Every structure is written in structure tokens, then in C-alpha cells.
Amino acid sequence: MAGVDQRAVVELLGVLAYAELTAFDRLAEDARLAPTLDGRAALARMAAAQVAHHERVTARLRELGVTPVEAMVPFVAPLDAFHDGTRASTWLEGLVKAYVGDGLATDFYREIAAFLPQPDHALVDEVLADSGHADFAVREVRAAIVADRAVAGRLALWARRLVGEALTQSQAVIAEHDRLAELIVTGTGSLAGVGELLTRITTAHSARMQALGLNP
Amino acid sequence: MAGVDQRAVVELLGVLAYAELTAFDRLAEDARLAPTLDGRAALARMAAAQVAHHERVTARLRELGVTPVEAMVPFVAPLDAFHDGTRASTWLEGLVKAYVGDGLATDFYREIAAFLPQPDHALVDEVLADSGHADFAVREVRAAIVADRAVAGRLALWARRLVGEALTQSQAVIAEHDRLAELIVTGTGSLAGVGELLTRITTAHSARMQALGLNP
Numbered sequence: 001m002a003g004v005d006q007r008a009v010v011e012l013l014g015v016l017a018y019a020e021l022t023a024f025d026r027l028a029e030d031a032r033l034a035p036t037l038d039g040r041a042a043l044a045r046m047a048a049a050q051v052a053h054h055e056r057v058t059a060r061l062r063e064l065g066v067t068p069v070e071a072m073v074p075f076v077a078p079l080d081a082f083h084d085g086t087r088a089s090t091w092l093e094g095l096v097k098a099y100v101g102d103g104l105a106t107d108f109y110r111e112i113a114a115f116l117p118q119p120d121h122a123l124v125d126e127v128l129a130d131s132g133h134a135d136f137a138v139r140e141v142r143a144a145i146v147a148d149r150a151v152a153g154r155l156a157l158w159a160r161r162l163v164g165e166a167l168t169q170s171q172a173v174i175a176e177h178d179r180l181a182e183l184i185v186t187g188t189g190s191l192a193g194v195g196e197l198l199t200r201i202t203t204a205h206s207a208r209m210q211a212l213g214l215n216p
Numbered sequence: 217m218a219g220v221d222q223r224a225v226v227e228l229l230g231v232l233a234y235a236e237l238t239a240f241d242r243l244a245e246d247a248r249l250a251p252t253l254d255g256r257a258a259l260a261r262m263a264a265a266q267v268a269h270h271e272r273v274t275a276r277l278r279e280l281g282v283t284p285v286e287a288m289v290p291f292v293a294p295l296d297a298f299h300d301g302t303r304a305s306t307w308l309e310g311l312v313k314a315y316v317g318d319g320l321a322t323d324f325y326r327e328i329a330a331f332l333p334q335p336d337h338a339l340v341d342e343v344l345a346d347s348g349h350a351d352f353a354v355r356e357v358r359a360a361i362v363a364d365r366a367v368a369g370r371l372a373l374w375a376r377r378l379v380g381e382a383l384t385q386s387q388a389v390i391a392e393h394d395r396l397a398e399l400i401v402t403g404t405g406s407l408a409g410v411g412e413l414l415t416r417i418t419t420a421h422s423a424r425m426q427a428l429g430l431n432p
């Protein structure tokens with residue numbers, strides 16, 4: 001771990017800082033689709049939590065002598081492309097995106113963070129910790145499926161689109177950031193290690209889909 | 217103070233809880249108009265602060281045995297009307313609204329809170345405390361005026377529209393909520409007292425306009 005290139009740390013914190021800012025933005029937008037004031041407040045809380053995480057990560061970037069904007073800029077295009085390509089058009093789509101999409105991203109960042117030295121490993125784990133908001137999404141989606149079975153098929157398709165778009169954009173990010181790519185390759189140790197990482201992410205994704213009552 | 221109708225407290229906390237939720241919403245929307253990532257993050261922080269305040273106020277409502285949604289519902293129409301009537305179309309308009317509009321609302325709520333018994337008086341004061349984000353709006357607006365004097369005239373007009381719309385909607389709120397109206401009349405003690413309250417609010421508003429470099 002001692003041999004990790006500081007620039008890889010900065011790249012990971014940079015993508016994370018911008019990911020949190022866009023997640024805030026999108027959760028705030030989707031909050032407007034809420035059918036109830038309670039739902040709207042729940043998504044507003046999820047959005048606010050992202051801002052708190054964003055602040056933790058940017059504070060660390062400053063500590064490392066890096067301007068947060070500088071660290072975030074390289075990731076604006078791919079992350080914006082992800083969100084533009086997966087704009088929720090209903091309240092339920094927004095919830096699935098918040099739960100499935102963010103879950104996938106979180107697992108991915110957490111896997112990479114495991115290769116970082118301290119204190120950055122702990123910092124990333126901390127800002128990625130589930131703040132209990134996921135329960136809300138699960139409850140709402142399950143209730144909607146109980147009320148109308150046809151919803152499940154549509155949302156499962158939507159989730160597959162989220163995964164496809166997330167894969168496309170994360171490949172683009174890694175392809176353009178050698179230090180991040182190197183971190184993953186060195187960290188996993190081998191191609192088999194990369195395979196195991198992907199298996200873990202896929203397994204966790206399937207579990208989330210099942211929690212929602214959707215076929216993975 | 218001991219004689220304050222509990223329902224007046226619930227009405228004030230209800231309007232405040234919804235005001236914070238809509239302020240979150242609008243700040244998040246205006247964050248997208250930011251010309252820089254720093255500006256976007258600054259507005260996102262202001263939005264997140266509103267959610268934290270919203271949570272404090274709704275927690276207190278629950279303590280008082282009131283469902284937050286129930287307390288908020290009567291204020292949805294007038295507050296939405298305010299925001300729909302004053303939708304910022306530029307980044308600077310959004311900042312002026314965040315600073316001048318929220319400042320006005322804050323002063324108004326704070327004046328009424330002074331008539332509340334504890335712990336609600338202290339709670340409202342606390343959630344209304346300036347979180348230092350105002351400095352950011354002042355800096356940005358002043359810089360824009362220095363760069364282009366014509367901006368000042370347009371923004372001063374915009375601020376007057378905000379004030380006019382705020383007056384219209386706050387009168388509507390008070391007219392429909394007898395307990396709030398009674399709280400103000402009893403609290404100020406007399407018509408002269410109401411006049412002094414309005415003078416204090418106006419003076420603070422003028423100071424904010426001057427801080428921005430705008431003619432009140």
C-alpha cells in the first residue's frame with residue numbers, strides 16, 4: 001500500500017467528489033417527482049447527505065494540496081454523460097436509480113479504496129457508508145410493485161439500462177486515467193483478481209435487485 | 217409568552233419546515249446555473265443546510281405530537297406560488313434570491329419567533345442563524361457588478377420583484393392563519409409595534425441590498 005501513487009489517490013477522490021455533487025443534483029431533481037411531501041423530504045435528505053460527503057472529500061483534497069475543482073474536472077464529462085443518459089422520468093425510476101445506481105457506484109469506489117493507504121481508505125469507506133436512506137427506496141418500490149405487478153418488469157429493464165450505462169462510463173473513466181487503472185491492476189494483483197472484484201460487485205447488485213423485488 | 221396558543225407554534229414551525237424544503241429545492245435548481253464547479257458546490261452546500269434545518273423543525277413538530285406533513289400542507293400553495301412567481305433565470309438572479317429573499321424571510325420568521333415560548337424560540341433562532349453562506353452570494357454579485365455596471369440595475373429590479381411577491385404571499389399566509397396573525401398582533405402589542413417590526417425588516421433589507429451594491 002505504501003507504494004500507491006499519490007496521484008491515484010487524487011484521481012479517486014476527484015471522481016468521488018464530482019460523483020457526490022452530481023448525485024446531489026440528480027436526487028434534488030428527482031425529489032420533485034415525489035408524490036408525497038414525505039417522499040420529497042426523504043430524497044432531499046439523501047441529496048443533503050451527498051453534499052456532506054462531497055465536503056469531506058474536497059477537504060481532504062485541499063489537505064493534499066490539490067484544488068477540488070482541478071481534481072473533479074476530468075470526471076465531469078463521463079459522469080454528466082451517465083446522468084444525461086439515465087434521466088429518471090418517474091418517481092420510481094428515480095428511486096431505483098438512487099438505490100441500484102448509487103449502490104453499484106459505491107461498491108466500485110469501495111473496492112478501489114481498499115487499495116489506498118490510510119487515511120484515505122478510511123475516509124472513502126466512511127463517506128460511502130450507507131446512511132440508512134436505502135431502506136426508504138426499497139420500501140417505496142416494493143409497495144409500488146405490490147400495487148401493480150407490471151411495474152416490476154419496467155423497473156427491471158430500467159435497472160439494466162442503468163447498469164449498461166454505468167459500465168460504459170466507468171470503462172471510459174478508467175481508460176483515460178492511467179493511475180486509476182494501475183491502482184486497480186496492482187491492487188487486485190492479477191486478472192483473476194479483477195474477475196473476483198467484478199463478481200463481488202455483480203453479486204451485491206443482484207442482492208439489491210432482489211431486495212427491490214426485481215429480477216436482476 | 218406563557219399564553220401562546222400551541223397551535224400558533226405549530227403553524228410557525230409548519231410554514232418554516234415547508235419553507236426550508238422549498239428553499240432546498242430552489243437552491244438545488246439554481247446550483248445548475250452556476251458558471252463554475254465552485255459556485256455549484258457553494259449552492260449545493262446552502263441547499264443541504266436547508267435540509268438540516270428542515271429536519272430540526274420536523275423533529276420538534278413530532279415531539280409536539282404533530283405529523284410534519286400535516287403542519288406543512290397549509291403552506292404549500294402560497295410558498296409554491298412565491299417560488300413559481302420568482303423563478304431565477306440567471307445565476308446572479310438565483311444568488312440575489314438566495315441572499316435577499318431568504319434574508320427577508322429569515323427576518324420575518326425571527327421576529328415572529330421572538331413571541332414564542334422556549335424551546336421553540338431558541339430552535340427557530342438556531343435554524344435561521346446565518347451559516348456564513350451569504351458571503352459567497354455577496355462576493356459573486358459584487359464582482360459581477362464591477363465587471364458590468366448594467367447588471368446592477370437589472371438585479372435591483374429583480375430584488376424589488378422578489379420583495380413584492382414575498383409581501384403578497386406572506387399577507388396571504390397571515391390572512392388565512394388566524395393563530396399566526398394573533399401571535400403577531402399580541403406579540404407586537406399594538407399597531408405601532410407592527411409598524412416597528414416592519415421598519416426593522418425594511419432596514420435590514422436595505423442593508424442587504426447595499427451589501428450587494430444595489431439600490432434598495
